[in-house]
Amino acid sequence: MPFGKAISLTRAHTNLLLSDEAAILTGWAACQVWCAQQDTTKIGLVLSNTEDLSGSVASALGSDVVDQLVHHNKFEQDGVTTLLLTEKTTGNETASVLLLLGIPPERLSTITDHPHVDACVLIPRSEEDLEAYLRLYPKSAKVELKDVDDSQQPAMTPEYHERVNWYDKHYEVIAHAHLQPGNRHVLGARQLQICRYCGRQHPATTFNKEAHALPLLIGNRTLIDALECDACNAHFGSVIEDHFAKWTHPFRTMGRIEGRKGVPSWKSFDDQSRIEAPDASNLRMWFPSGDSRRQLDEEANFLRLTLERQPYVPMGVFKSLVKMALAVMPPQEAVHCEHLKHWILDPVHSFESYPYGPLNVYFQQFSGPTPTIGLTYWLMRRHPNSDIAPYLSFALQFSNLMLQIILPMHEQDKSFINGENFELGWFPTVAGIANHEETFGPTVRKVIDMSGTAPVKGDQEPMRFRFESREEILQSEPADK
Numbered sequence: 001m002p003f004g005k006a007i008s009l010t011r012a013h014t015n016l017l018l019s020d021e022a023a024i025l026t027g028w029a030a031c032q033v034w035c036a037q038q039d040t041t042k043i044g045l046v047l048s049n050t051e052d053l054s055g056s057v058a059s060a061l062g063s064d065v066v067d068q069l070v071h072h073n074k075f076e077q078d079g080v081t082t083l084l085l086t087e088k089t090t091g092n093e094t095a096s097v098l099l100l101l102g103i104p105p106e107r108l109s110t111i112t113d114h115p116h117v118d119a120c121v122l123i124p125r126s127e128e129d130l131e132a133y134l135r136l137y138p139k140s141a142k143v144e145l146k147d148v149d150d151s152q153q154p155a156m157t158p159e160y161h162e163r164v165n166w167y168d169k170h171y172e173v174i175a176h177a178h179l180q181p182g183n184r185h186v187l188g189a190r191q192l193q194i195c196r197y198c199g200r201q202h203p204a205t206t207f208n209k210e211a212h213a214l215p216l217l218i219g220n221r222t223l224i225d226a227l228e229c230d231a232c233n234a235h236f237g238s239v240i241e242d243h244f245a246k247w248t249h250p251f252r253t254m255g256r257i258e259g260r261k262g263v264p265s266w267k268s269f270d271d272q273s274r275i276e277a278p279d280a281s282n283l284r285m286w287f288p289s290g291d292s293r294r295q296l297d298e299e300a301n302f303l304r305l306t307l308e309r310q311p312y313v314p315m316g317v318f319k320s321l322v323k324m325a326l327a328v329m330p331p332q333e334a335v336h337c338e339h340l341k342h343w344i345l346d347p348v349h350s351f352e353s354y355p356y357g358p359l360n361v362y363f364q365q366f367s368g369p370t371p372t373i374g375l376t377y378w379l380m381r382r383h384p385n386s387d388i389a390p391y392l393s394f395a396l397q398f399s400n401l402m403l404q405i406i407l408p409m410h411e412q413d414k415s416f417i418n419g420e421n422f423e424l425g426w427f428p429t430v431a432g433i434a435n436h437e438e439t440f441g442p443t444v445r446k447v448i449d450m451s452g453t454a455p456v457k458g459d460q461e462p463m464r465f466r467f468e469s470r471e472e473i474l475q476s477e478p479a480d481k
Contacts (some may be wrong), residue, residue: 010119011112015144017056017102017125024060024101027121028082030143031097034119035080039187041330044085044095045069045479046111048102048125056101079330099123105132112137160432166425167380170389175328175379179214179222187213187327188227195229196326196334197341205229213327215320216257217245217252218398219375225327232345236323239347243316248401249306250461251365255399256283268293269308302441309459314452315349318359321405325379333392335383340407349437349453356408356417356462357364359451362424366431367440367466374398378427382412388423390416395427399470402429435452441466 002223012030014023042399047053054150058066068075069084083095102125103111112120121143122131134140161318177185194201211228214220228236252259258338262290265278273293274286287294295304297455323344326337343354349356376399382389391412395404404427430436431443441464 003284009272010117011122011140012143013122013124013133013140014129014142016127016130017123022060023123024056024099026144027099027101027123028061029122031099031119032080034097034121037116037185038096039185039189040096041080041332042095042097043080043082044098046098046100046103047084048104048107051057051168052101060143062089068430076332077172079333097121102129105129105136108133108136128350155434156432160428163425163428163432167427170383170386170423171380171393172383173378174333174381176377177223177328177372178376180374181221183226184222186224186226188225191227193226193229195232196225196227197232197345198229198232200229205231214324214375214377215241215244215397217241217257218248218396219257219259223328228327233343235347236320240316240319240323240344243312244320245316246310246312247317249309250463251399251401253277253307254305254463254465255401256281257399262474264283266307275307303465303467305465307461307463308460309456309457311457312459313349313455314448315359316451318361318450319349320403321361321394321396321403322407324377324396325392325405325407328377328379336409336412336477337407339410351451351453354408356410357451358449359408360406361448361450362404362426363444363446363448364426364429364431365405365444366400366402366429366436366466367441367443368400368430368436388421390422390424393424397429402427413435 012027014030017023028043035041044405045057046446047057053066053069057069063078065075065082069082074081082099085095085098087436096116098111098117098120098122100108100111100122102123105128108122111117122133122140124133140375188196192201193207195205195207198205207226207229209230211225211233212220213223213225213228223238249264250266251257253264253275256263256279263279264275266275267273272288273291276284278284285294293306293308296302297304326334326340326344331338339354346353348444375396378395380393380395382391390406391409392407393404394407397403404424406424410417413422426445429443435446437443
């Protein structure tokens, strides 16, 4: 079963342990995918022989992992905790997915049929063990890692590899997903409904509305948050998300991003110019002759637009990105972010509410074909051995935009607040494909200070597009008809 698809079956198995050195790594990766899809954070590792720890497990996962298992009975990676369990403790722990290493057939059912166990992946030691397992679970799915043919992968620039290596060195990803239509996932669906932001539960609050972990206005129709109460949902929509909507409006129109009411149209303040998207594949533009907001370079086939924004509060934009990061943050990390929850729930945007700055958004707009569906996020935590990177960083990609922030963490980043220098490399994007920028044009990169608390009026966004051909359409009606 390829890992790109949802693991809907509750029983799975790998190749034989003795014939496939990657069997343990394969099974463990399958459990991690299942955890991500089911919004759980614990894997139970059940061994038939403790000698496997110093042998097979150490070879597959590394000696550092084994040391943590031996001394602490667990280890954490990418927001998932792997617990070392025995047959006696399996039912007492909260791990709902089990990785079974060489468990004999006669002992399988007592482990896998426990009511606390929702899924398991068996790493069989022999053909006989696998056959016995398949007699118990004939619909078990086989999981295996597939080698990637490097010749089929696009060549990347040296700068792209430098950025990837920088992030590998300084950060670990603790939450990540690529969201596409049709693969609905509910965060917190298996938990008691206590609002992750205000901490209230029924009857002090209600959970009747469908809350989106990331805003619907950027195309998220699949990632739902069951732990966002109705009161917080209403607050976020009016106090912070509205500012994010106004700031991103030009990008969402030109990127043809469908929100609650389809792709938003854009209209100039003087009602003379308009842009509409009749569907996700086409744009219609109306600009009067000589309008300085539209500049056409017919020789280079470039169109330059200057699009106006409705007034917005910069701090509201930044808070909206912080809220997204908190929505997908693993619970064990969220306990360190109570100050951020209080901050985004404050109805007033003021520096005094949380004196931290600057609130920078690291902005990248890359050229080329526009992906109109799907969005991707990464939440990253600093590696313990890094002393130059901020503690938490959140990156969001939708359409041709990459937005990244440093989450304000005054305790963990105290040295940087006190004046020490820090680094944050530009997050890798599709623009790192060799010849991409030569073909489609350069990436726009800028750091935008969103610390402001007063409404920004008259703001404009310059945009540049390459086109293959154009057709002039004469229109006698006013642009606002």
